[in-house]
Amino acid sequence: MMSFFRVAFLCLYGLVLGQPIQAQNKTNFRTIKGVVNDSLSGAPIGYVSLQLTARTGKTIETAFSDENGTFQLKTTVPGSYQLQVSFVGYHPKTVVFTVAETEPSIPLAPVLLAPDVNLLDEVNVSAKKRLVEQRPGMLVYHAENDPTNVGGSAADVLRKAPALQVDAEGNVTMRGSGSIRILINGKYSGQVARSPADALNMIPSDIVRSVEVITSPNAKYDAEGAAGVINIITKKNNMPFGGALTLSGGNREQILNPRAGISLEKWHVNAYAHLHRLQDKWTRSLQRSPISDQGAVYGLTQSTAADNIRPHGSYDMSVDYQPDTTTLLNLSAGSWFGNWPVNTTQTNVSLLPGSAQRYAQEVLTRGAPNIGFELNSSYTKRLRKPRQELFAIAQYSNNLKDDYDYDTWHRNDAGTPIYRERNDNHLQTAEWTLQSDYTHPLGRGGRNVLEAGVKAIFRDVLSDYTTLASETGSSPLEVQPSRTDRFDYSQHVLAGYLQTKLQLPADWLVIGGIRLEKTYVEGLLRSVGEPFTNDFTNWVPSATFEKKWNSNGTLAVSYTQRITRPSIIDLNPNIDARDANNLVVGNPDLRPQATHQTELSYGASTASGVFLFGSLYWRQSDNAIEDIIRIDPASGISTITKQNLGSSRQLGVNASANWPISSQWQLSSNARAGHARFDSRALEIANGGWNAGINANLTYSPGKQYTVQGFVDYDSRAVTLQGYETHWLYYSFSVSKDLPKQNLNISFVAANPFAAYTSRTDVWDASGYRSQLDNRYYNRSFRLTVGWKFGQSGRQVQHRGVNNDDVNTGKEQ
CATH class of the missing domain: 2.60.40.1120 (Carboxypeptidase-like, regulatory domain)
Incomplete structure (x- = not known):
């Protein structure tokens, strides 16, 4: 490996010092x-x-x-x-x-x-700061410039960011794909690895400074994330003393967010905490029936309801030390905790050959809270030449306790227990990350740079699960050996990259690089006794050509290759049988999928504040990881697992606009449309179709420090490998009032006020059966927020972090 780096470095260095630099000097x-x-x-x-x-x-x-x-x-x-x-x-x-x-x-x-x-x-009243701007390979949404981003969570902020969609459950997709990585201040957090949707609920909206939507990640980023990377930048105070306290209350959630910062000469300390009580309420109705007349008579009707309270919280503290203008040392620590129950009640009516069975089911997920923490230490040094910089970071993250246990009872119409099952699953994840990057200027004034870096990720996961059952529902529970095991899993990634940035004549910018990632996987199931091992090598090229078309416009074309590694949930063979008719199980044999993406984009801004951006993109994934549903024709029980059985292709466009209509009115909008095609030769399945989405955010500032805003987000029908998802709609209204003398802000938000719930239906056609799942998310909410600022808010201390965007947590749509 070292010989490769030496040869590649010398070749690339010689290329960079060649003709392009000479042309630049002239x-x-x-x-x-x-x-x-x-x-x-x-x-x-x-x-x-x-x-x-x-x-x-x-x-x-x-x-x-x-x-x-x-x-x-x-x-x-x-x-x-x-x-x-x-x-x-x-x-x-x-x-x-x-x-x-x-x-x-x-x-x-x-x-x-x-x-x-x-x-x-x-x-x-009328000073309009830009909400969106274009940078090489990314769009930046300046959330702090939107006065209505208070009192909610980061999920509410991402709804307004370009190229992103957030559904009713808080799941984030980029251009229709859920294969994205979410970073916080450039770092991949352990709480995001556990559950991105839950992690976004742990970040208060009023602490989000900006959101970087990186649609074409270059070689400096980890290769994971087929659709791209999201980097959430939080606010930091750098004046002698300052902070804020935000209190929100409503019918679905109650939030307390304190934050404070102290700056003493060379020291800067920032801290924030988040306490959140959230109601999660939904109902689902499932209808499954055969779609052929081949003698199959199995049918299933289910009705499921959930109404849970999810208390959770997090805190973060960061200490910066700047001994001089060229050096920055940072230490930070954070922790998260929460209880995420999914207690449900369910009725089942199943039709089997020659008989019909009806029973009620109750599922309780025990409230052992999730607890985790992470520690970071980084060093940034600007060296003698302009743009010459050395950066190093070490990070440790640990989900100390992430137990997910359930207890389920089946009862007949008379209420008599007929079956009981309990699954105790202790899950723990520990991760070390070491990273170093070096930037070296080339040519006069450092206009061109050569970047190189190395990185190592050491990830260890333990899942110790036991299943107990009683066939009568009243007799003592007995251990089920076939569904009791201990799964030890380790994934180690070694990576290195080389990249150049060239400022060429006629306002051309070229960014080209290559990344090498070597992944080592080892797993052990206690029942098997022999470990399974796997390792694979990925060469990941990327290139961007950008032309400054005029003083306000930029045209860019880019290519990048990405990979998607399976997550521990995808790999874990523990069978989730909370719903005995619909089992979910991981697949330890999954391999990464590779994705190729090309994008052509143009962005322009005017002196009046108008910003327009449009892009055409193409994305193809090979060896795609897809949810596969199989139904046992004898029992009618479905099993959902992920397999490398498909390929997918997406061709689409997306556009963003920000228009300060007048001193009082401002409009921003994001729209996308695309065609997706999914193929699986192994299952002899092909499916394709169009999908589109649009959101619009209209802000009115009538004076007296008032701000009124209306927001709407619509996503159309989207195809999957074995079916499709129907459309959904989210909208909100808000009004806020600033009281400058008291340093107070009071706001009121109503989300989906005219409907008790948001609907979306999932449809699968699998193995001769058709399933339709009708979802109702009861997310109508009203929230009153009071925010108080004290002290002064100052400039941002610029940080860099690790970005372990290398495991899959999303889905392709």
């Missing part, structure tokens, strides 16, 4: 850099309008500062220039400077904007 680009700050507080001002003009009055470039107030402009001609800086609520300012013949980089002194005291009230 072009003599000049880069103007600076930052815009508030003249009173010194705080950076984000999204300031910038216009660079030559002495002749010709406009050279228009742009915006980023969220930290920094900006970068380019010119090729020496001479005198003017930079016009403006932002609502501040006096405009013009900066005059000269670009010399020999200067490749022109650092400007901080541009200080003075507040316009006559417009202070107007600032609170």
Whole structure:
């Protein structure tokens, strides 16, 4: 492996130092850099309008500062220039400077904007910051600029992000695919690995600063995540003292979110906690019948209801130490806890050859809480040359207790027990991650860079499960040896990558890289006694070509290859028989699936704040991991498991827009449409169809610090390998009021107020039978939130983290 890295490094280094760099040196680009700050507080001002003009009055470039107030402009001609800086609520300012013949980089002194005291009230009402922006390979949703993102969870924030959909159960998909990775501040959290939907409920919405939707991950990212990566950036305070306290109450949930930050010279400490009580209520009706006349007479009718309270919480503390301007040390610790019961009552009517059987079933999931924690330590060092940087991190995550036990009773019409079963499953996951990255500048001024890194993930999982049953329902429970076992599983991943970023003439940016991942898998079932082992090697290339079309538009084309590794749930052979007629079991023989994705995109923004983005993408997965349903014709019992039996292809488009209609109105929207095709030669199944989705967010700020918002999200029918899912609709209304003197914000949110529940139906055609599952999610909610801020909020301390986006938790739709 080391010889490979040496050869690849020398080849790529020689290529980078070749003709492209020489061409660049002849072009003599000049880069103007600076930052815009508030003249009173010194705080950076984000999204300031910038216009660079030559002495002749010709406009050279228009742009915006980023969220930290920094900006970068380019010119090729020496001479005198003017930079016009403006932002609502501040006096405009013009900066005059000269670009010399020999200067490749022109650092400007901080541009200080003075507040316009006559417009202070107007600032609170009409200053519109950008909600969405385009960066290479990603779209960024600035959640902190949406005043209605308070009082909920991160799932509520992701509903408004471009290219994403969040269904009624909190499951996130990107462009119709659930094979995505969710990072928090660049790190893959153990709580996300356990359950992404539950983890999003543990992150308060008002702490989310921005969401990076990475549709074309490059070689620096782990190869996992067929559709892409989501990185949630949280807020951090960097002023002497500041924080917030948010309290929410409603018919379905109650939330308490405190957070605080302290900054003392070189030390910065940030902490937040989250306490959440959530009601989970739903009903399901299943109808299964044969779809042929081959003598099969089995039929099944089920009605299931659940109404559970799920208390949970989390906390996180981060300590930053900056001994100088080039060094950053970070220590962080977090923990999560919660009880996630899925208690249900069910009635069953089954039709067997020559008889009919009716019984009622009750399932209790015992309340042993889930408890986990993680520790992080990172080091960032900026070296002597511009853009030369060394980064290293170590992370340890442990789900100490993640037991999932159930107890189920079957009773006849008279209420007499006829069967009882109990399954005790102790699950524990421990994970070490070590990672190091190095960035080396190439050429004059460091405009081009070579990036290299190595990474190791050591993951160990234990599932110790025991099944006990009583055939009469009243006799003592007896251990079922065939369904009692201990499953030990380890997955170790060693990875390395090389990548170049080249700033070429005519405003071209090229990013190309290769990633090598070696995976070692070992598992042991106690009943078998012999371990099973497997290892596989994946070469993962990626490339992006980006052209700055004009001063406001960017055209890009990218290709990336991704892999999807099975999760422990997919592999675990423990049979989940809570529903005795519909069994769920893992498959230890699963192998990763490979995905190829190509994307063509164009994004543009104007000085007035309008942002438009559109993309055309194609995605193909081989050896796809799919849910397969098989039905025993003798008993009518279905078994759901995952197998590498399919391939899938998706061709689609998605678009995003943000339009500040006026000083009071703002509209943002995301839309997508695509065609999916699923094939399985082993099962002789093929299925395909169209799917589309759209959301729209309309905000009205009438004055007096009021904000009114309406949001709607619609997803159409979507095909699966063995059937389809019907459409669903989510909508909400909110109103908020700022009280600046008291540092208070009061908001009220109504979600799905005109319907008691959200409906969606799943349909399967499997092995001569047709199943239809009608779902009703009782998610109508009303929530009142009071938020109080104290102290000052300051600039963000920039962190990097690990991104173990390398195990599958989603599904293809």
